[in-house]
Amino acid sequence: MVRRTALHRLRQDIADLHPGYAALVMATGIVSTGLELFGLHALSTVLLVVAIVALAALVVAYTWRAVRYPRRVIADVRDPARGFGYFTLVAAPNVVGVRLAEDHPLVCLVLGLATVPVWLVVTYVVPGSMVIGRRQAPVLPRTDGSWFMWVVGTQSLAATAATVAAAEPSLAASLAPWAVAFWGMAVVLYLMLIGLVTVRLLESPVAPHALSPTYWVYMGATAISVLAAAKILALSPTLPVLLATREVVSGLAFVLWAFGTWWIPLLLAFAVRRHLVDREHVGYEPALWSMVFPLGMYAAASATYGRTSGLAFMVDIARVEVWFGFAAWVVVAIAMGRSFLPRRGRPVPASSTHMVG
Template identity: 35%
Template sequence: MRALLRHVRDSVEQLSPGYFSMVMATGILSLAAHLMGVPLLANALFALNWVLFVIIGVLALLHVYWHPKLVREDLFDHLRAPGFFTFVAACSILGSQSLLLGGSLRLATLLGGIGLLTWVGFTYTIFTVLTVKQNKPGLDRGINGGWLLAVVATQSMAVLAALISNHMPQPLRLEMNFFALSMWLWGGMLYIWMMSLIFYRYTFFAFSPADLSPPYWINMGAMAISTLAGSLLILNTPHAPYLNSMLPFIKGFTVFYWATGTWWIPMLVALAIWRHGVRQFPFTYDPMYWGAVFPLGMYAVSTLRMMEAMNLPFLGKLPHAMFAIGMTAWVLLFIGQLRALRRHWAASSRA
């Protein structure tokens, strides 16, 4: 028993704060399957996602308990600190699954409450710490696409609030939609701030293949989830008169977010080809690749919702194509995760 505990303790020592991106990726693909009328796959991924959420949650708590110094170092690190926001997004997406697939308003509200509390805690802790710390990296070493997880977490709260509002009586429904609107607007402003720095880093600093880490796909994912939140606000217009007065603005920015996210897709593909094809950077399993699967599923869901909210049938099979790509990437990564776990346990047993 002691040997097992020691092994678990050693295993969680280097646990990434961004590991909840696995829950994000699984959850959004489940919701995409639900919207596309594939209930068996949607429910299977929903059940799996609860298992993943509990396992990763327990491991994260053990990491905090056994290695508090490492957790503190992660919070002070410019590249690793934004990974904590994956927990907020995981709560919101699992809450959305619980509402739409499980039919449980109570669970969705509970997960939303936990997500909101941690969003407040992480937002003001991380950005305060990164502001006041004395030793800071240069922009070329201190920022990447992972910073946009703060945007994803913010917009995920807007999405869940917009979904929950449909099950609430007035005036709580009005208040929930106003909260969703406020988070949607703040998330958009945060994206503009951060994306300006990321784009500047892209174009004016030397870029190596190692710098192009998987979290750069969040460049697109942050816009996709912003599109989803805007689409849900449009659909909620009949329940909140103030949304109706802002409808042209909301529709315009929803398309703006979708168009920006769409622009990123060929760019990210081209950079991936440059990284692995031109520069021959080795393609090996990395847990951070889950942060690249999530945007694919989110793009499919957000496009479907935007088509519904704005009557855009000419977008046709685009979300289905992105869903197929996302599911393929998810399967490959899940196999890679199982193989990595088997190698890790085998190496520990020999030790």
């Protein structure tokens, strides 16, 4: 009886699994990368193992869900508040791959290639279904920070292409143009989306629950753009695509870093309004990983770009920021673990499998 109940609960969890739950892997992988950049090898390795295990488990879970519950997957794709979460399935393997690239560049390449078909499907099907599909309600009122996962997923491919190109010089001439192309596409997407999402925030009153942690991806999208740019700038400057674009990539990367830094106080103000002013009580919600990821990515990006460009102050900022990312990871990991524990007289809430967007 207990086994049957556990199996039923597992099936329900898979059916309810949010498209953006792979942000757990993204957050864990990038905090591991940040710790590794500052020589904290043991701690970084522990988080890397957690990220790999979580990635494997989620790949199985999402595959099971697609086969067993295809209608739910299709409904997610058509939902503006959930569909862009599928880009975490692009970013998560690439974040792990970039972390592994120094010792295992082939693994990084394989993970990157495996995510290209996913990116192609999601990048055209999700926004395409909103434009040409049958809409039961307007789309723009349902925009939120999760839309920036489109940028994050695209930049993760740029970072992977540049990382492998640096590790395997024989592939540099082939991969460098792809790295710059994905980077450029993602920057344009960011400029487009920031207008749409900001208009959504300004157009009508925003309820406290709408200021979810996914809005931290506002900043996370700029941070991963800076990281991908730093990876590109580390390539040989004699490559034709670098001769044509190096100054643009470097300059825009710094502008994006500055803009992402400007966003941090405003995002903190969102949190203050939600939790201290409006006093909305929030326990564990998987969307919290969408806050941890930008914190970790900001540290990794600042350190990598700072070292590549000779801007020591950015490295100094990252040296402190990496601990904020790690502390946030620990807090959310503990909250997640507690959410899985049965409450006295009650089963684990179904919301433990949901990601608020």
